[in-house]
Amino acid sequence: MTTSDRTPRAxxxxxxxGDGQHAGHDHAGHDHAGHDHDAVPVRRRARGVHVxxxxxxxxVLAGLVAVRAITAEQLxxxxxxxxxxxxxxxxxxxxxxxxxxxxxxxxxVLVQVWIPESWLLRILPRNPWGRRAVISLFGMFLPVCxxxxxxxxxxxxxxxxxxxxxxxxxxxxPILNPVTIITTHxxxxxxxxxxxxxxxxxxxxxxxxxxLFSKHPEPMSLLSGRFAEECRIDDGHGHGRDxxxxxxxxxxxxxxxxxPALVIGSLIAGAIQVIVPRDVLxxxxxxxxxxxxxxxxxxxxxxxxSNVDAFFILPFASTFLPGSIVAFLVFGPIVxxxxxxxxxxxxxxxxxxxxxxxxxxxSLALGLVVNYLx
Amino acid sequence: xxxxxxxxxxxxxxxxxxxxxxxxxxxxxxIMSIIAVIAAIAAVxxxxxxxxxxxxxxxxxxxxxxxAAAGLAxxxxxxMVVIPPATLSTATAQxxxxxxxxxDDAETLAAASVADAATVATFTVxxxxxxxxxxxxxxxxxxKPATDLLGFVTADAEDPDSIFYISRFAVxxxxxxxxxxxxxxxxPGWAELYxxxxxxxxxxxxxxxxxxxxxxxxVLIPDRVxxxxxxxxxYLF
Numbered sequence: 001m002t003t004s005d006r007t008p009r010a011x012x013x014x015x016x017x018g019d020g021q022h023a024g025h026d027h028a029g030h031d032h033a034g035h036d037h038d039a040v041p042v043r044r045r046a047r048g049v050h051v052x053x054x055x056x057x058x059x060v061l062a063g064l065v066a067v068r069a070i071t072a073e074q075l076x077x078x079x080x081x082x083x084x085x086x087x088x089x090x091x092x093x094x095x096x097x098x099x100x101x102x103x104x105x106x107x108x109v110l111v112q113v114w115i116p117e118s119w120l121l122r123i124l125p126r127n128p129w130g131r132r133a134v135i136s137l138f139g140m141f142l143p144v145c146x147x148x149x150x151x152x153x154x155x156x157x158x159x160x161x162x163x164x165x166x167x168x169x170x171x172x173x174p175i176l177n178p179v180t181i182i183t184t185h186x187x188x189x190x191x192x193x194x195x196x197x198x199x200x201x202x203x204x205x206x207x208x209x210x211x212l213f214s215k216h217p218e219p220m221s222l223l224s225g226r227f228a229e230e231c232r233i234d235d236g237h238g239h240g241r242d243x244x245x246x247x248x249x250x251x252x253x254x255x256x257x258x259x260p261a262l263v264i265g266s267l268i269a270g271a272i273q274v275i276v277p278r279d280v281l282x283x284x285x286x287x288x289x290x291x292x293x294x295x296x297x298x299x300x301x302x303x304x305x306s307n308v309d310a311f312f313i314l315p316f317a318s319t320f321l322p323g324s325i326v327a328f329l330v331f332g333p334i335v336x337x338x339x340x341x342x343x344x345x346x347x348x349x350x351x352x353x354x355x356x357x358x359x360x361x362x363s364l365a366l367g368l369v370v371n372y373l374x
Numbered sequence: 375x376x377x378x379x380x381x382x383x384x385x386x387x388x389x390x391x392x393x394x395x396x397x398x399x400x401x402x403x404x405i406m407s408i409i410a411v412i413a414a415i416a417a418v419x420x421x422x423x424x425x426x427x428x429x430x431x432x433x434x435x436x437x438x439x440x441x442a443a444a445g446l447a448x449x450x451x452x453x454m455v456v457i458p459p460a461t462l463s464t465a466t467a468q469x470x471x472x473x474x475x476x477x478d479d480a481e482t483l484a485a486a487s488v489a490d491a492a493t494v495a496t497f498t499v500x501x502x503x504x505x506x507x508x509x510x511x512x513x514x515x516x517x518k519p520a521t522d523l524l525g526f527v528t529a530d531a532e533d534p535d536s537i538f539y540i541s542r543f544a545v546x547x548x549x550x551x552x553x554x555x556x557x558x559x560x561x562p563g564w565a566e567l568y569x570x571x572x573x574x575x576x577x578x579x580x581x582x583x584x585x586x587x588x589x590x591x592x593v594l595i596p597d598r599v600x601x602x603x604x605x606x607x608x609y610l611f
Binding site (some may be wrong): 082 | 394395401402405408409410411413415416421443444450457459460461462463464465549551571
């Protein structure tokens, strides 16, 4: 592999000094004249084509950025305020999530391609409760917020984890992770047990849910049809290729599946925020039951990442009861509009409805308990 | 995705990324965007292996949904390329109700009550809204005028003819969580001079509210109002 790889690269070096497009053509012409050995010219031509593609892609991106810079100067759009705000809000959700999704995809690739299988499975206890408990602590080493966890959970399923285990991870990791713990502590300290309730609540809900779904007789049917197919085909295949290639393939596949979901989730979240007046929710603040429900609805539509939601909710702490804040902090990271759109890429609609119901009921119970204790 | 990442980078270079997210996330966002752009270019320029070649085609309905979703994502990316970035407007300020979440932090109030003139002159909409929420004692505001208070104009709901809010959004993470804060300003007929969404600088003392139809006890009576350009960082962080 290495030697045959090296030869054409060395040979093509002189041509590469010019611009990429040109170099590509040059090679193609050269190849016909020389070697009668078949593999080398084909490879070399392929390499020229790749260089051309890379240059082309760079040029297109640079062109888009140039268009962007020009339209910012020239265009004076008269977009009505609400629509402009809808775009600003949706863009803001996307820009905020994009780096986390990228990090999630990177870690997912790492888990799937670069870490030996035995290494991951060895550290896990055999008994299912213990396994899930350890899995729900994975987040301590993978500080990604919930949107980044979706590609990671997909990677775990492909790597042979059961569906219920992937769910335990997906639910626990955004809450039980160092960044979230630090930001929650910065925002609330140990006041009213909000931090403790959030951590214990998240851990408990994740494990209860994992246990419930592990009782399912046919776990593969919990997945969305397309993802289940992909998993079946992945088995025992794809190990022959080199890792760089696998990495890029995974990157393309994951981002092309997740990005449309992210855009749709963000647009819906933005639209609801423009339409529904905020004071409707805030008016419910001091009732023990309705405040919890209102906060869960707010968490559902606002769709901010778990790493930062503590700061978001801090200004509401003076008007809302602590239990409702806890419900917000536990429910929000697991289920919200953006997350449902992202999770739909992996789990079936039926599964998501069940998941949402169970998590909502458990968060509600948790919120009420905290309200009556505090 | 790479288009969005490239646009994100442009926003960062032109300093407009803060229209969408808090400055503390800028570095992380930029690094991840650079990785995304590099990975995308590498992916385009390398031979493709289609893992899903063996897959049976999904049913027509879900295929249509998939294409529609991809189309929407593409259209949105194009929108990010063409439509100029903008700050949130009065539409969101009114929808979220100004000062609904103004802090009633007693420390700010205590600090304000002993602050010297130079410190008071630096108060932003955030400090004033915190103070106004907690006290309506005119003696407190005696000798503490607002100096060059910066914000955009939003109509007051109770007395839209003679009171407007000089308002800012406070952002803790990204534009999604922007909370509108504002200081009421009494200036009959303001809308003719400074239509909503105009950025202004206002100086003047706080006095009891002359308006009959408004319940606010204390308002800013402007000595001087000046229309200004939107600042580069429109949000309060």
